[in-house]
Amino acid sequence: MKAAARPFQLSGAVDVYYGYDFSEPIGLDRLYTTQAYRHNEFNLNWAFLRADYATDRVRATLALHTGTYVQANYAAEPNELTQLIAQANAGVRLAEGVWLDAGILPSHIGYESTFSGNNEIYTRALMAENSPYYETGARLTAAVSEKVTMKFLVLNGWQNIQETNNAKSLGFGISYTPTEELELSYNNYYGNEAPDEMEAKRRFFHNINAGYTFSDRFSMGASADYGRQELFGSDETGSWYAGMLIARYRLSKHFALAGRVEHYNDADQIIITTDTPGGFQTSSTSLNFDYIPAPNFLWRLEARGYNSKDSIFYGEEEAEENNLLLVTSFSFKF
Template structure:
């Protein structure tokens, strides 16, 4: 029972087990002579976001700090993320397969085998009961307010807390849609954002989503397990908690807030832990039907370098501010502009052969979803 705490993420799901009885949907009413069109369960999708970013540190290798995985190339036009995929969904079966490319993929999937780096999603799902799904494979992370796709997020660029928590996961998950208000998910994973597992250790996760109203959503996600995917029998346990909310305060104002807290053993078998914390607050103002202004404040503190290692002996403690402008001429396309600055307590941001206390960048993005 030494690691019994790994079962904690699944405790919220235990009271729901009696609800998993099978049920049969009522038959459809007989049709008249006229034929009724039925939507195909198979659909195709694509996504592309091209960007230009200028970092005022003017890094000689054109690479922005290593802990920034999205929009990370300096003074060049490039593709952050391109996707092509297919989805399938009927009453009992669902799944998706999507391939990807871009500088985000190059940076964030560098530790994966080359044959797997370009797989964004590859999963299959089966409905076990009317409101219970089992999905397995490679899927998007259950952690965090932000995803890899800029057009799905309130801001153009990702926060440091998003770039240094999982974007993708590999494993199996049970999702129980208890009601339109509550959704519960339990997961068994290879680890902390990895496809290939380099050891015998697995991780557990949980997610609870609460939507008391159409304009308000709350999310609580956890991770318990080994986080570094290192080969060998020794391991350091990591436990992590993520909380976020989104609130449509007025027809023109959307507010999002998120907070992370994580702990990892200092050494295998140790009772001492290193900790890190992060948070952000985002306000998005819809200035016209096609334009919006976006503002974000964020904080990240990882004093022992658990998830972020910087170019200096000091590790990351920084505060960031960003301001952006969005123009969406259609529902499927958006032009985004953003200015962002990070201010650190120590000299950690590289520029040539020096280190700076701050990092300032301007980024422009054109994204299309189809």
């Protein structure tokens, strides 16, 4: 990593939205998501302010945030002040291309990132929503070559800032860029998900991502997850898996289209609890339209449909197997 022209950099973003969930959820909180979390309401999805300091030897980041994404995704954090921290980490260069960072870090897992403007589609895939957006611990990053980068992590756990037991979790990631057009990565996680007063319940999770840029207009990406965990209240081990395919086509300088198809299968209800016989076995399809009036501004329109094995979408009427979301958003970053 080269030192920035100025050691200190300030950046930020705002993402506001209006979404209509046709299941009409009771209390307006949408189920199974953290993005476009509120139904039939203009609201702030995510806003953050980030300060970075970087030289050729040390670096640090502090980012604060708020919005309905924070309300949904950080609900398990017991300290309300902690919930306001998106990132808080510091790092030191140990050797050429080798950095050690510690603190609250962005997740090493997944294809899609937290800020909507960095993704092809406004809402996140089910697999992104149900794997960590952030993690707390220490990360060793080593640029093995210009094409290969590896990460080794020791973490408090699966997306938590405050520790939930005395055990520590492990993570690993490797990214490979054989050409300018192709990006590949593999990431994993291993840890005990049970509190100290219970018998250990170990989770082992794998994530694979691929992205290919065909031209300056057209790109595609794919991602797959597979996890196993010892079940609570049982000596058996359960599993879950997910897959996604996404594509984006830039129509012109100011307009773009994107689509995504995906499936998430958690029949054992390890990650997503539905209290139904089949658990969470759900497919989703999204179509997204972008208007880009300036490089740092996006106006997005998305239609997203869901189909589930069980009737899991609860609202004012009876629970249904199918659901539809319509959402529009403005996002700005500097």
